[in-house]
Amino acid sequence: NFMLTQPHSVSESPGKTVTISCTRSSGSIAFNFVQWYQQRPGSSPTIVIYEDNQRPSGVPDRFSGSIDSSSNSASLTISGLKTEDEADYYCQSYDTSMVFGGGTKLTVV
């Protein structure tokens, strides 16, 4: 199976834009959809992006997703950062199993 690698942590100021990467170790990132989940401390994950770049209803358009075949990676971009965006973010994809990235802790300070 493959792995999804994320940076352990990122930090940015309120109002700024941050991008979290998710690199697939083998197989093309474009072969299978990528999802992104937000998990606040003590809570269950909630989906913020599905099928690479689709936003569920209720998720602000400050959240966007993309994939880059050249780097075999997916990205989650959050613009106009708010303190409430501080959370852990996980990418997820699949082939014959569902695979999660290791998670990225976003700090907004």
Added chain:
Amino acid sequence: QVQLQESGPGLVKPSQTLSLTCTVSRGSISSGSFYWNWIRQPAGKGLEWIGHIYTSGSTNYNPSLKSRVTFSLDTSRDQFSLKLTSVTAADTAVYFCARGGRYEWSAPDCWGQGTLVTVSS
């Protein structure tokens, strides 16, 4: 909006079997065709997919756990269950149940609150 709730023992002894149930409310497990997932998260660590069971009862397990895991469905009670045998301390985690979509790899979009299971003597 459908709701999911995990239940089961919070403490399991090493080498024994961990058993959890997920109860679906505000919806029926057999209305529509969905994939029902189990996912776990050790304290301070990332998410690990355990597997899913389809409305028909067909299953797909994480290869790393496949030899120890069994899922089942009880549509009359709107529940699905997880059994994990021969547990060790490495199985200590928060266990989530989550509803997937109508396609096998649709993103789990509705999660339970999670239940902590500790493996210790």
